[in-house]
Amino acid sequence: MASSEAQQQAARVAAALAREYPGAECELEHENGFQLLIATILAAQCTDERVNQVTRPLFQKYPTPAQLGALKQEELEELLRPTGFFRNKAKSVKACCQALVRDHNGEVPEELDALVQLPGVGRKTANLVLGVAYGIPTGVVVDTHVLRLSKRLGLADEKNADKAEQTLNQLLPQSEWIDFSHRLILHGRRVCKAKKPLCDNCSLHAICPRVGVEPAN
Ligand code: SF4
Known part of the structure; x- marks a missing residue:
């Protein structure tokens, strides 16, 4: 069970991301x-x-x-x-x-269990397809950006994407899973980069514990 402190942190992060990236969506072009x-x-x-x-x-x-x-x-x-x-x-x-x-x-089947049986399809892909193409939120989409930022922001200190997804799913309301994923991915690409996170220019700076981030020289 997620602690209320962790849930409060998740709510703060989700709200800050929603302010910063209100219209964030999947950037992969598709018609179906x-x-x-x-x-x-x-x-x-x-x-x-x-x-x-x-x-x-x-x-x-x-x-x-x-x-x-x-x-x-x-x-x-x-x-x-x-x-x-x-x-x-x-x-x-x-x-x-x-x-x-x-x-x-x-x-394309619209059930997670059937999707993850397909070759080349894991939970990340299945959650993205179901959430974006069919409006069915089955879980937070945990890619390399979401995994890294979840740790830095003090939300999920997991190395394994599926475990991080379970933690994030417990911290956030289901209705936010998909938008939260897009926003966190965008923030990882633009600001909280893998090698050099731009903490001084980050709108989440005040609420971020920066777990595992080296202090800037
Ligand atoms: S303050 Fe730094 S570590 Fe935290 S989210 Fe922003 S860029 Fe990432």
């Missing part, structure tokens, strides 16, 4: 759940901007799981190459598309 699912798989270790550059022509030419999953591994690798780790990503995308066709009639 399938496109968001594939874009999220491709976004590992890659910027959203680069993923969008790759997925725009990709989805135009291969708009369905059946079409994308039918591509040869080598063809898919070439198309995905700019996103990095393209061999593994091509494998995951192909297997994911084939599983969607085989097990779900070519549709």
